[in-house]
Amino acid sequence: MAPASPPARPAATAPAAATRPRNRKQLIVDAAGRVFSERGYHKASMEEVAAGVGITATALYRHFPNKYALFAACAHVMVDGLVAALEEVPPGAPLTDVLTAVTRVTVAHRASGGVYRWEARYLDREDRRRLAVKFGRLVGRVDEAVQHERPLPDERLRAMAALGAIGSITMHRTSIAGRRAEELLLASALRVAATDPAAGRPGTRPVELPARPVPRTRRAEILAASVPLFARDGFANVTNGQIAQAVGLTPSALYRHYPGKIDILAAACLQAAGLLAQGVERSLHEVAGPHDAVVMLAATYVAYSFEYTELNSVAEAELAGLPADLRRPLLLAQREHIAVWEQQLRLARPELDPRQARVLVHAGFGVVVEAGRRLRWRDSPGHRAAVTALVVGALGL
DSSP states (O other): OOOOOOOOOOOOOOOOOOOOOTTHHHHHHHHHHHHHHHHOTTTOOHHHHHHHHTSOHHHHHHHOSSHHHHHHHHHHHHHHHHHHHHHTSOTTOOHHHHHHHHHHHHHHTTTTTTHHHHGGGGSOHHHHHHHHHHHHHHHHHHHHHHHHHSOOOOTTHHHHHHHHHHHGGGGOOOOOOHHHHHHHHHHHHHHHHHOOGGGOOTTOOOOOOOOOOOOOSHHHHHHHHHHHHHHHHOGGGOOHHHHHHHHTOOGGGGGGTOSSHHHHHHHHHHHHHHHHHHHHHHHTTTOSSHHHHHHHHHHHHHHHHHHTHHHHHHHHHHGGGSOHHHHHHHHHHHHHHHHHHHHHHHHHOTTOOHHHHHHHHHHHHHHHHHHHHHTTTOOOHHHHHHHHHHHHHHHTO
């Protein structure tokens, strides 16, 4: 008998070839949008984005030649998605259908959608122009539906405010189910669209904001001169030389008053938080009940935003770029401010749970941002009253 043959070795299994996702470029843009939104354009890195997608930085550069190209793609992706979604809505469709399409896209891109609002200042002129054209088409389509529902000579103010309410979901991290967020934001935006800004809020007490700080020290002069520069050009683009020139100092002399430029930014953010907190404390003194308290909170935030537009925009846009130790007290102040709103809104609307109330509070903030921009932050009692009415509408009072 012939000896048995040795058992055949199993065939070597070839390693499975790694499959590249067909939508890798979209995955990269989504991951980059999250990084840019959380860390700001200048602090974000291509390595962070690559890690978020699970690829190497080298692979990332095959899709985007540099960080700016990736950033520009992120800034456009939200507006492109919104325009595309509205193109699928038939002309003359009800306002609910138009805003539903906008809300779904915005909530779907929540993690990365905040880029266009604050970080777009770092886009070059051509990209800003293209973004403005696209956003103009979006606002025009929404305004057409808003005017069809309730014609008012408001020069697109309600359309912008409604989009602000919806877009607010990209600016905070409140944990809430996507479907529930869509329902809340859609209802809020519809109420905004139904509000007549010209009606104002009769009977609202005048808001008593703290007086604009008068710089009486060299340190205060440096802070006052820095804020308009940060607001106009973005913190990262402003040099110590520019700040020093604005106050008549040499760049080296700045270090006698601030350890570094980042400390000037932190001081600006703290000043903004302090002024808002003082305004809220004054406004809530002797209010009759939660409904009046919410109205006064809205009127105070609107007044603060018009009075301290540059300071507020710097505090909102640049907070993410602060180191953790400087950011911590500001986040605490922010949470305390929102907690006041949440408490009063839930007393006025007991059916809301804490997360729902928080989402609506941020929707109110979003109304102020976009309505204020539409009015070019031209301060007047009429503009303040109009935006306050839109905020109260967003909150559902």
